[in-house]
Amino acid sequence: MTGRRRLAVVTGASRGLGAAIARLLARERYDLLLTAREPRALQAIATELRGMGGCVATRSGDVADPRHRRAVAAAVRGRGRLDLLVNNASELGPAPLPPLVDYPLPALEHVLRVNAVAPLALVQELADPLAAGRGLVVNITSDAASGAYPGWGGYGASKAALELLSRTLARELAGRRISVVSVDPGDLRTAMHQAAFPGQDISDRPTPEVTIPFWGWLLHQDRTAISGQRFRAQADRWELPA
Amino acid sequence: MIAARSAPEVAAVRAADRTPEARGVARDRVRLLASSATGDADRSFADLPELLEPGDLLVVNESATLAASLPAEGPFGRFRLHLSTRYGPDLWLAEPRWSGARPGPLPIPDGLRFRVAGVRATAVARFPGIPRLAFLRFDGDLEAAMARDGAPIRYGYFAEDAPLAAYQTVFATVPGSAEMPSAARPFTPRLVRRLVRRGIRFARVVLHAGVSSLEDGDDVTGAPPILPEPFEVPEATCRAIREVRGSCGRVIAVGTTVVRALESAFHGGEVRPSRGFTRRYVSPAQPVRSVDGLVTGWHAAGTTHLALLRGLAGEGIVRRSYARARELGYLWHEFGDSQLLLPGSGRPARGAGAYFALERPARARSAW
Numbered sequence: 234m235t236g237r238r239r240l241a242v243v244t245g246a247s248r249g250l251g252a253a254i255a256r257l258l259a260r261e262r263y264d265l266l267l268t269a270r271e272p273r274a275l276q277a278i279a280t281e282l283r284g285m286g287g288c289v290a291t292r293s294g295d296v297a298d299p300r301h302r303r304a305v306a307a308a309v310r311g312r313g314r315l316d317l318l319v320n321n322a323s324e325l326g327p328a329p330l331p332p333l334v335d336y337p338l339p340a341l342e343h344v345l346r347v348n349a350v351a352p353l354a355l356v357q358e359l360a361d362p363l364a365a366g367r368g369l370v371v372n373i374t375s376d377a378a379s380g381a382y383p384g385w386g387g388y389g390a391s392k393a394a395l396e397l398l399s400r401t402l403a404r405e406l407a408g409r410r411i412s413v414v415s416v417d418p419g420d421l422r423t424a425m426h427q428a429a430f431p432g433q434d435i436s437d438r439p440t441p442e443v444t445i446p447f448w449g450w451l452l453h454q455d456r457t458a459i460s461g462q463r464f465r466a467q468a469d470r471w472e473l474p475a
Numbered sequence: 476m477i478a479a480r481s482a483p484e485v486a487a488v489r490a491a492d493r494t495p496e497a498r499g500v501a502r503d504r505v506r507l508l509a510s511s512a513t514g515d516a517d518r519s520f521a522d523l524p525e526l527l528e529p530g531d532l533l534v535v536n537e538s539a540t541l542a543a544s545l546p547a548e549g550p551f552g553r554f555r556l557h558l559s560t561r562y563g564p565d566l567w568l569a570e571p572r573w574s575g576a577r578p579g580p581l582p583i584p585d586g587l588r589f590r591v592a593g594v595r596a597t598a599v600a601r602f603p604g605i606p607r608l609a610f611l612r613f614d615g616d617l618e619a620a621m622a623r624d625g626a627p628i629r630y631g632y633f634a635e636d637a638p639l640a641a642y643q644t645v646f647a648t649v650p651g652s653a654e655m656p657s658a659a660r661p662f663t664p665r666l667v668r669r670l671v672r673r674g675i676r677f678a679r680v681v682l683h684a685g686v687s688s689l690e691d692g693d694d695v696t697g698a699p700p701i702l703p704e705p706f707e708v709p710e711a712t713c714r715a716i717r718e719v720r721g722s723c724g725r726v727i728a729v730g731t732t733v734v735r736a737l738e739s740a741f742h743g744g745e746v747r748p749s750r751g752f753t754r755r756y757v758s759p760a761q762p763v764r765s766v767d768g769l770v771t772g773w774h775a776a777g778t779t780h781l782a783l784l785r786g787l788a789g790e791g792i793v794r795r796s797y798a799r800a801r802e803l804g805y806l807w808h809e810f811g812d813s814q815l816l817l818p819g820s821g822r823p824a825r826g827a828g829a830y831f832a833l834e835r836p837a838r839a840r841s842a843w
Contacts, residue, residue: 256600260585260586260598260599260600261612262612284586285586439603440603442600442601442603443603443604444603445601445610446562446568446602446603446610449562449563449600449610450562450563450703450752452563453562453563453564453566469739469753469754469755470739470752470754470755471751471752471753472739472749472750473751475747475748475749
């Protein structure tokens, strides 16, 4: 196969679901720009993925920080075209999860900034390269977005906001040939999930690799056909709109 | 589909180790056990028109079988690659095996490059929970490679080197199954004409069956018991089902793949146009709502097929009919004999006259 290598940006890529997605993308021959807050963990995954032969760049920082987002956008602009943006970095909020009536409001604002505002801000920053690449934006969501689970109100509200942003962006950006989907990966054995259940045994949850077949499927669908949809990676069917 | 864990009754069944034609039996003359709530009748598949009623609808799978078994060569030597499911233009889920009779796993780490029938392949990732299955990326024309060097997937119990045509059903038009959707194999053009003359209608779905050869030792705890498979239920089929329901006819699936496709498309109380990938598992815990009956083969103990049959017909009918088929010497597996399961027929009318007697109890049980 010849031709241009595709470029993907994955946020929160140093561990958990983000690392599993980055690994698959590297094997699928995407060049990668990976972000995470912790530089050492980010370097470790980048080193691992470079062993697969692709080009892997990193930018460490917090997606809630506008300077970090500008650095990501500057790196992408050098390539001109972006094929895939995975908004995976998420903030759980205070642990143990506080009920809304006691929720510290500065913490709630931070959760909303990381989980809803930052993914939108990255789409804004990267809209031109996404349009040039007929790109796909994947926003990682959660069943907490609609579950009204006690304790999950802050995180769930941020993901509910993200899902509405996704659906609206899908319509608004259709004319620029940018596609946007939400993906609920389901419960996974990750550091974030452990933080939500401090002291509990979460070894019954599957590792993030359980979602690999779903990503293999999603990445090969007609992007304009799936835009605006919400998928559950661990569901018993992944359905295309009629 | 999950294979049998060496259950005791497996030894007691007779496996079809050749095609019916090689046994001197026409495709549409394999044996057919017609099973209902009241009993089992030992018939021929050619009797199907008389066993159904005018107004019944047969839903068939149009998936055609691929020459999915390919010669391959890696750093450790020659092996066999069984393609299972196509995820994208160049991305397949596949099963590397030492041979048809000898499963893996083979020493194929992620990232390894090797050749499959002359086409370059790269291992992308393992299938979660089933390390014998791998996602592979191909650089080259795999369809041409299948046409040139491929053979139908064949397992140890099948002795005949039958051509790909022996693995196609009369309905096969959309290539994509690693393993033959075998329930429809006994249908012939002649039998289809007789069914149509009798007033039986046909409708179509597609479900491309992947490899079914999960073996002892696969870690399926926590993993879905069925691999994701591509399916499509078209609008015309939904319309036909609505019409048949409206006129009290029965919807009869030809094959467990058809049941899984229709169940995957069942939303809000009816079958709706639907396409995508499904790993929908049908069992007594998740019973069938979309069909009234099933034409199928004879399945090994412990398989998801058998769980589906119990989800459709209930434990009692399945147990009774399987015992009867063993007594009668029916042949098991994809080239064996058949069963017509109509669990709702033969029941006494329940106080509301003949019209409601045709309504299945399963519909009354469902949520809507």
